[in-house]
Amino acid sequence: MNWLTCLSASALIGVGASAGAQTPKLFRDADLKLGERLIRENRCSECHARKVGADGSSIYRPNGKINTPAALRGMVDYCSTELNLGLFPEEVTAVAAVLQRDHYRFGISPAARPASGR
């Protein structure tokens, strides 16, 4: 397990396609149920929570280095490789799509964010 290299990767991921007004095309066919299950099974939030506290969700910063759908998917892909999760490409997309829906919401107006979310 080597998440330090996973982190430094986020600086390397370039600018991706710009987001449209709704769900980015990249995530439109994603299997959200699959993504939710993979996030649970791979204990993503548990590790993030150890780092940032609470439920770990504040580790996701839509205005940080990860600021396009492509960069988000790229980060999940890189982390999957570094953490040896062995995810298939469509699983990477599914995980990224759930993070998009619940946290990043690229291309979706702030008014559409869930009231309880940050």
Ligand code: HEC
């Ligand atoms: C072993 C611990 C660990 C595990 C397991 C882990 N992460 Fe992370 N993750 C981190 C740390 C630490 C950071 C970066 C924190 C920082 O930049 O300060 C991070 C950052 C991220 C980011 C970038 C956040 C941003 O906006 O900058 C994403 C996306 C992410 N992780 C997704 C995942 C997903 C999806 C999984 C499960 C498949 C996962 N991580 C599993 C430790 C982990």
